[in-house]
Amino acid sequence: MFDVESSMFDVHLLDGVLVVDKPAGISSAKVVAIVKRLLKARKVGHAGALDPLATGILVCCLNRATRLAYFLLKSEKTYEAELHLGVVTDTQDATGNIIAQHRNVIADDAEIHAVVKRFEGKIKQLPPVYSALKQDGVPLYKLARQGKPVQKPAREVFFKAICIDSIDLPYIRFTVSCSAGAYIRALCADIGTALGCGGHMKALRRVSSGGFTIRQAIRIDELEEMAVSDTSRDALRARIIPAADVLTEMPVWVANEDQAAKIRHGQRIRNSEFEICNSESRNPNSQWRSFIKITDATNNLLAIVEDVKEKRHYRYWAVFN
16 A cells, blocks of 8 residues: 555546456455555545456546546446356345256257347346345345345346357356346346246356446456555556546537636536537437537546537536536
8 A cells, every 4th residue: 555645646647437357256345445545546436336246347436537427327338147047046146045946958059049139129127136226225135135025117228239159058158238227137037037947147247338348457456566566656547547538439629728717617608619519520329429528628627518409508517627
């Protein structure tokens, strides 16, 4: 651990995103606590939790960049999963108690591909009763452990693509890209039910989230080594992605000094001041097409605003003074 006054980090440099490769057997909250301690950050939050069983990308937002979490939470995510057919658990994953077994799992590849294909696109999915969703302020998993399971209503989720990587019964390995709010545990259980033998999620790894890939992620042991080494602090600083470079699909506008001062004081910005961002160059398929990142000339993120055309001005969503 290093002392913040003698380190190469300062508040400005820590305003960004660190992509962590979460190991199995540790909670997302624990990873956040480790990052906060090692970087001496004032504030750290994650943009989408992973179950303790799962590994892979945990996007950690540092200090003022925690204001980006709203957008990162809603981003598309990609997972590599392993489904164990024939064994049903109460948690829908390998950490739960076995509640049913189907010893003879018989299904040919064509049937498996056809069943999995049915889950692509928009579907209604029942959230697991063992989840972090809350009922009257209490997480569902706590109620379930108390013998008071609560089933939330089905909600619409979107599975962009589900690609089977291998079939070695009773195991199926697949890669899935999906919307925020989709549960891969529930998907595994539903596929098992559709095949008539049940199943649960044996393993899960998140390989992309918020526009970041697993190649950008740093392991906890690497982070610990770099944080205590004077010679590695530049390398660690390079792993922190500046807030302005996050949300790459969002249009960017560079403000001049007068406009930057106006933004810092929270003054109203009219649409006419950002004509370049009203052009057809915006990606019409981006979920953030109505939002704009505003930076200064040195690539410091000043604000994120939303285009409110009927009012002829922009609405502030986040300001980074």
